[in-house]
Amino acid sequence: NRQIVVAELPKGELTPANFKMTEIPMPEPAEGEVLLRVILMSIDAANRSWMQGATYRAAVKAGDAMPTYAICEVTASNSSRLKAGDVVAAEATWSDYVTMPAHKVEKLPKVPTLSNLMSVFGIAGKTAYHGLMSVGQPQPGETVLVSAAAGSVGGYVGQIAKSLGCRVVGIAGGQEKCDWVMEQFGFDACIDYRADGLFKALRAACPEGVDVYFDNVGGVILETALNLMNERGRVVCCGAISQYQSTAPVGPRNLPGAIVVKRLRMEGFIVMDWAHNDATAIRAMRGMMERGQLKVTEDIVEGLENAPAALIGLLGGDNKGKRMVRVSAD
Ligand code: NDP
Secondary structure, X not given: OEEEEEOOOOOOOOOHHHEEEEEOOOOOOOOOEEEEEEEEEEOXXXXXXXXXXXXXXXXXXXXXXXXXXXXXXXXXXXXXXXXXXXXXXXXXXXXXXXXXXXXHOEEXXXXXXXXXHOOOXXXXXXXXXXXXXXXXXXXXXOEEXXXXXXXXXXXXXXXXXXXXXXXXXXXEOOHHHHHHHHHHHOOOEEEEOOOOOHHHHHHHHOOOOEEEEEEOOOHHHHHHHHOOEEEEEEEEEOOOHHHOOOOOOOOOOOOOHXXXXXXXXXXXXXXXXHHHHHHHHHHHHHHHHHOOXXXXXXXXXXXHHHHHHHHHHHHHOOOOEEEEEEOOOO
């Protein structure tokens, strides 16, 4: 049973040396517990932010196994709630096998493509749907701007906004990614933040200003977006990936001025806050898929041993769509 632990907390950019593969005994499920074989692990920008200190969950420290949202199969059960063969979602670790109290795992429905429970019907899709619909509240005809547009959350945000009749503009790293976002997801425009002149390019792409900015990155891009907001615009604070590796985080310099003058609403959220609306989100996105309005993009890296590289790569932008690691077969 392999397990990847944090060998040393990163100072700045994450590197392979921050992780160590270890061999641990096969765990035995105690009374009320289940033994889980990990199938798919979600690779999230949040993995890096947990290493910065306590957030909405406890900090990840040196010596800890890296926590992960995972899809697993029950291989042995000491609980009447679950039986061997059940497929569940769990807060596991980067491991081949883990044990968990049965009441802490969620039994998953049978679906044709298991990885969809990680992407469109998982954290990525739900984060996009809840953040956009409940926090951003876009109206038809409004302009929605979204950063990390080629990533898992950003791609769904844009496609959902498009289906509502909004003008949708993305921000992504590199022209090739921007072209892909427009072609793959039907965005009206996508701007390369690594090129010079971000403000001018965004102003040209959003001739009527921005009504909803879905912020996945924070920092300078957030500051630029704030300057383009319309009166009574909504800024959906989903994440700040541009700051997760920084030893000297920067925030927008035009606060609170922009918020006061433009009467903006800037609101953070955590996907779990909206769990009571998950069924609505899944129904809506399934309908969009059936109508051909939602493309599901998944970026699956093979092998537990490749999890550190998968996370380092995600932070550097080498993913398109929802990144996950396949640890074992469905
Ligand atoms: P993504 O699949 O969106 O991948 C992250 C992308 O971020 C990369 O592909 C990269 O694309 C972009 N990126 C990396 N560094 C920078 C930078 N310095 N400036 C701008 N863009 C950058 O990852 P996730 O889906 O895991 O996360 C997306 C965001 O959503 C994160 O901020 C995350 O913390 C947040 N999140 C929030 C949740 C919530 O409940 N609030 C739940 C889940 C995620 P590029 O090539 O374009 O740079």
